[in-house]
Amino acid sequence: AQSVAQPEDQVNVAEGNPLTVKCTYSVSGNPYLFWYVQYPNRGLQFLLKYITGDNLVKGSYGFEAEFNKSQTSFHLKKPSALVSDSALYFCAVRDINNAGNMLTFGGGTRLMVKP
């Protein structure tokens, strides 16, 4: 079975400060990891993914995420937050051995960036 945990319901950060949204995962094999963002009244939008290779992956809107296999984590980061980054963020995992191709999502973390 595969699972994802986002331990923080909400993260508050001041504009211009660095931000981190945490994600840990559990899979039986090698993971494919994804981050999605959901703005109010919108669907989920793809931000970035880790498949293989460099542990630091860069995505849309200046976001990046670091894959840490020993800690089974895939935290989302941005060096300087913008008010427009305020949204709901979802981490997701797919086990490479998952026959159903199902993406399992975490519970989401609301990011609030204050001016």
Next chain:
Amino acid sequence: DTAVSQTPKYLVTQMGNDKSIKCEQNLGHDTMYWYKQDSKKFLKIMFSYNNKELIINETVPNRFSPKSPDKAHLNLHINSLELGDSAVYFCASSPQTRRTPNYGYTFGSGTRLTVV
């Protein structure tokens, strides 16, 4: 052009009614999904269709039934609606992932269902 489109965007209906939500994708993807997002924003997979075959059917009530007339469409039918069905329903699609497991999903913008 919208990649994954859902209609309607909002749906308000009374308990006991039967309703449908439509989903269409123009990406040429092989697999389509329905997710339910509850009031706490938790996303739960409901169904997955691959080339007209149901390949995942999570433990949802049998009042919910997916219908896929072709590879580009996956509609969601709900019979005898209950108050607890109120949620946002998202459609998504992806390529055939046994060949391309590194692809994520493309989501529709959601349908907010309110049962009164």
